[in-house]
Amino acid sequence: MSTMRTVRVEGERLYDISIGPGLLADPVRISHVLRGRHALIVSDSNVAPLYADRVEQTLHAARAGMQVARFVMPAGEQEKTLSRFCQCLDALATLGATRDATVIALGGGVIGDLAGFAAACWMRGIDVIQMPTTLLAMVDSSVGGKTGVDLAAGKNLVGAFHAPRAVIADTTVLRTLPPRELCAGLAEVVKYGAVFGADFLGWLESHASALAAGDDFALTEAIARSCLYKAEVVSRDPYEHGERALLNFGHTFGHAIEAEQGYAGAGSQALNHGEAVAVGMVLAARLSSALGRASAADAQRLQVLLQRLGLPTALPAGLDPQALLARMRLDKKAEAGGLRFILWDHAGLASVVRGVPDELVLDVLRAA
Numbered sequence: 001m002s003t004m005r006t007v008r009v010e011g012e013r014l015y016d017i018s019i020g021p022g023l024l025a026d027p028v029r030i031s032h033v034l035r036g037r038h039a040l041i042v043s044d045s046n047v048a049p050l051y052a053d054r055v056e057q058t059l060h061a062a063r064a065g066m067q068v069a070r071f072v073m074p075a076g077e078q079e080k081t082l083s084r085f086c087q088c089l090d091a092l093a094t095l096g097a098t099r100d101a102t103v104i105a106l107g108g109g110v111i112g113d114l115a116g117f118a119a120a121c122w123m124r125g126i127d128v129i130q131m132p133t134t135l136l137a138m139v140d141s142s143v144g145g146k147t148g149v150d151l152a153a154g155k156n157l158v159g160a161f162h163a164p165r166a167v168i169a170d171t172t173v174l175r176t177l178p179p180r181e182l183c184a185g186l187a188e189v190v191k192y193g194a195v196f197g198a199d200f201l202g203w204l205e206s207h208a209s210a211l212a213a214g215d216d217f218a219l220t221e222a223i224a225r226s227c228l229y230k231a232e233v234v235s236r237d238p239y240e241h242g243e244r245a246l247l248n249f250g251h252t253f254g255h256a257i258e259a260e261q262g263y264a265g266a267g268s269q270a271l272n273h274g275e276a277v278a279v280g281m282v283l284a285a286r287l288s289s290a291l292g293r294a295s296a297a298d299a300q301r302l303q304v305l306l307q308r309l310g311l312p313t314a315l316p317a318g319l320d321p322q323a324l325l326a327r328m329r330l331d332k333k334a335e336a337g338g339l340r341f342i343l344w345d346h347a348g349l350a351s352v353v354r355g356v357p358d359e360l361v362l363d364v365l366r367a368a
């Protein structure tokens with residue numbers, strides 16, 4: 001990958017997303033966004049052995065006299081918990097982190113969400129620099145400032161909006177990403193095409209093989225285009241009062257699946273976030289079609305693309321439709337008046353819809 005790309009996120013907290021090879025070892029870029037004398041690198045048991053030394057060296061080179069500590073937690077969605085969050089705060093306390101300290105979130109979306117939430121809460125808010133190491137984190141979770149942790153009762157139920165100081169995405173780290181995780185990231189990429197860009201959806205169809213094979217050029221292009229879509233939306237609606245909710249396409253079903261399965265992690269058979277969103281988008285498209293919005297052919301087109309990208313599109317066996325529906329009632333889009341879904345109209349267009357009958361949702365789940 002040779003091209004360097006920058007996407008700016010506007011709004012009350014303006015920041016840049018830098019995308020390109022070798023950025024974890026670039027002290028100049030990070031020196032512009034580093035303050036104070038304390039930095040806590042938050043990472044997981046897979047990523048830290050690969051990349052934490054490199055980042056620590058870069059921090060020292062960027063700023064003389066930096067005190068750098070690490071909080072390394074076990075990998076996996078099952079670890080995105082309040083108890084790990086508390087341990088992360090303890091690590092900030094041990095470091096003696098002052099209000100000008102920086103949290104470095106080095107990892108996938110689990111690390112980005114948890115570390116970002118710790119940064120949001122420590123002394124009521126310190127800087128976080130997102131250094132995403134999965135495709136999913138590069139295209140989605142590192143951007144936009146949603147942070148938080150899961151509860152057994154549901155995904156991301158505790159959290160805060162806390163925009164990063166910067167996002168630094170070193171694309172070379174994708175070479176060590178397991179293929180299953182690469183595919184998971186492609187699900188969120190497809191989401192942007194489905195919801196915002198018919199042209200982009202077509203581009204994804206014509207580059208599906210290259211993307212699934214991890215082609216450098218195709219991935220860099222997909223990351224930059226996804227970040228542009230997300231940056232535009234979160235710049236206009238940072239706190240999800242309106243159109244930002246469209247980024248939740250597929251997530252009402254997807255989050256219910258993740259929680260009902262007990263979350264992905266060591267020894268678990270559960271779908272990971274990207275996979276659950278892939279299934280969720282297919283179900284949302286079918287629900288849209290059952291309501292006379294999207295055509296059945298469009299729903300089928302989405303399913304075929306996701307399958308070509310190595311993603312599941314069927315509900316895992318053994319999940320009870322009623323239990324999934326009950327999970328959806330704790331979705332953050334739900335209101336006292338009932339569920340709200342992001343439904344699909346056609347490629348590039350989706351809407352927030354209230355008043356979908358429970359029976360129709362159950363029909364879609366039973367048929368999946």
Ligand SMILES: NC(=O)c1ccc[n+]([C@@H]2O[C@H](COP(=O)([O-])OP(=O)(O)OC[C@H]3O[C@@H](n4cnc5c(N)ncnc54)[C@H](O)[C@@H]3O)[C@@H](O)[C@H]2O)c1
Nearest residue numbers: 046075108109110133134136137140141146173176177273
């Ligand atoms: N805040 C947001 O806006 C937002 C958006 C989308 C998703 N999310 C959240 O993100 C999470 C999913 O993120 P994810 O898919 O990145 O999962 P993840 O963080 O669990 O990472 C996936 C796996 O890849 C490993 N890994 C990461 N980078 C690697 C690398 N370069 N080389 C080798 N292994 C590597 C990790 O250790 C982990 O085992 C979910 O919790 C989801 O809710 C948040």
Ligand SMILES: O=C(O)C(=O)C[C@@H](O)[C@H](O)[C@H](O)COP(=O)(O)O
Nearest residue numbers: 140144146155156244247248251332
């Ligand atoms: O940034 C957003 O807004 C999103 O909805 C992006 C989603 O891909 C992401 O999974 C997010 O964490 C879901 O947010 P939630 O508010 O439904 O928990």
Ligand SMILES: [Zn+2]
Nearest residue numbers: 188251273277
């Ligand atoms: Zn998501």
